[in-house]
Amino acid sequence: KIAKQTMPNYGGLENYQLVSKLGDGAFSKVYEAIKLSTNEKVAIKIVRKLELNNQQKASVLKEAQIMRTLDHPSIIKLLDFIETKEHYFLILELCEGGEIFHQIVRLTYFSEDLSRHCIRQVAEGIKYLHEEKGVIHRDIKPENLLFVPIPFKERITPLPPNEFDEPKEDEGQFIEGIGGGGIGQVKIADFGLSKVVWDQQTMTPCGTVGYTAPEIVKDERYSKSVDMWALGCVLYTLLCGFPPFYDESIKILTEKVSKGQYTFLSPWWDTISNEAKDLIENLLHVDPEKRYTILEFLDHPWMKNKAMSDIDKD
Ligand code: ADP
Ligand code: MG
Numbered sequence: 001k002i003a004k005q006t007m008p009n010y011g012g013l014e015n016y017q018l019v020s021k022l023g024d025g026a027f028s029k030v031y032e033a034i035k036l037s038t039n040e041k042v043a044i045k046i047v048r049k050l051e052l053n054n055q056q057k058a059s060v061l062k063e064a065q066i067m068r069t070l071d072h073p074s075i076i077k078l079l080d081f082i083e084t085k086e087h088y089f090l091i092l093e094l095c096e097g098g099e100i101f102h103q104i105v106r107l108t109y110f111s112e113d114l115s116r117h118c119i120r121q122v123a124e125g126i127k128y129l130h131e132e133k134g135v136i137h138r139d140i141k142p143e144n145l146l147f148v149p150i151p152f153k154e155r156i157t158p159l160p161p162n163e164f165d166e167p168k169e170d171e172g173q174f175i176e177g178i179g180g181g182g183i184g185q186v187k188i189a190d191f192g193l194s195k196v197v198w199d200q201q202t203m204t205p206c207g208t209v210g211y212t213a214p215e216i217v218k219d220e221r222y223s224k225s226v227d228m229w230a231l232g233c234v235l236y237t238l239l240c241g242f243p244p245f246y247d248e249s250i251k252i253l254t255e256k257v258s259k260g261q262y263t264f265l266s267p268w269w270d271t272i273s274n275e276a277k278d279l280i281e282n283l284l285h286v287d288p289e290k291r292y293t294i295l296e297f298l299d300h301p302w303m304k305n306k307a308m309s310d311i312d313k314d
Contacts, residue, residue: 007031012084016044016091022098027051032094042079045090060088063191066135069200074125076146076189095146095187100238103183104142109241109268112276112305114183118145119235120303121186126227127294129188134198136223137188140230142237144190147183197223225288231297232283239276240268244284260286275302 007018016033019041023030028047035042047060067078067090080091097103100118104110110118122145129135197206197220205212205220236244244262247253256262262284264277279302285291297303 010046010084010087010089012082012087013044013089016042018044027056030092035091041094041096043076043092043094045092047088047090049086049088059192063194064088064090066194066196067191070129070133070135072125072128073185074121074187075128076187092189093187095148095189097147097149097183099143100145100147100183100186101142103147104237104241110238112239112273115235115238115276116303116305118147118183118186118238119231120298122188122234123231123294123298123303125188126231127298130224130227130294134196134200134203134220135191136195136197137191137227137230138193138195138223139190140188140227140234142234144188145234146187146189148185148187149182150184195223222288224293225291228283228291228294228297229288231294232280235276235283236262236280239272240265242268244280258286260284273302275300275305278302 007020010018013033015036017036019032019034021029022032022043028045030043030045033042033044034040049057052060064078064081067076068081071077076095077093078090079093080089082089082091122140126137126140129137198204199206199209202209205217207213207216233244245253245257247256264272269277279292279297279300282290282292282300283297292300
């Protein structure tokens with residue numbers, strides 16, 4: 001096979017055949033691979049230990065340790081963890097669609113239905129993390145949201161079939177509309193910055209029970225709200241194709257974020273429903289106390305909209 005000749009070999013990964021590179025980070029590379037004993041497709045996040053200091057090594061171990069405790073359809077599963085002298089290998093459930101980020105680039109922006117379809121699944125994952133596990137992700141963004149594609153034949157087109165622009169399967173065209181525009185299950189990846197704020201045994205804030213200071217208890221709520229801010233930024237970006245806060249200069253960008261300076265820019269936002277805007281406004285509050293929790297998010301009217309019910313925009 002071609003792959004065998006061009007893919008690197010790693011000591012410790014003898015049970016896997018690397019197929020292609022999926023991602024490239026500062027400290028890690030992610031490959032698609034086949035587990036030889038089962039023929040199962042997986043993703044492998046490879047981290048070189050040589051370039052890491054002790055704190056960074058500890059954080060990779062923590063990433064794996066947190067992922068190991070998680071079991072939810074909206075969260076990438078850690079299938080195995082291998083440590084050798086030179087590497088850490090995180091064997092992960094493969095998400096063949098790749099990043100939601102690339103789909104935004106490809107489609108320019110998502111319809112409200114497709115945005116809802118995606119963000120609901122992300123929110124279900126966050127609800128599981130926040131409410132059941134006491135885990136804060138802290139790096140929610142379109143690059144860390146992956147998806148499983150809907151098989152082409154099962155995709156639903158919103159329009160009656162048109163003989164002149166019948167989509168061709170080999171073009172891998174994504175049809176936007178109800179049913180997900182080719183986007184099936186969405187999954188949260190990259191727990192590299194995640195943190196546990198609960199004791200998993202006692203389901204109380206980390207620290208000695210009974211001796212926990214009020215600011216620690218409050219801190220738990222604040223830290224959850226960072227994921228909610230990020231969720232608001234993701235939803236904004238899905239709906240219009242660009243992020244709520246942007247500037248060439250990091251200094252000005254930081255200032256805009258800290259003041260919560262964003263707008264629903266015309267003409268892009270003119271046709272987007274008021275419910276969607278209201279939901280975003282409730283997430284992009286500078287004051288974390290005012291920001292929606294994940295339960296409030298899932299309870300918002302826009303989230304409860306059935307497909308097509310937001311046709312009557314004003
Ligand atoms: P980093 O810490 O370097 O950001 P990530 O865990 O986010 O590492 O992985 C980097 C990239 O690799 C992701 O943005 C995605 O494109 C790809 N990737 C990671 N995990 C998977 C997976 N399970 N399935 C498919 N692609 C993945
Ligand atoms: Mg990442």
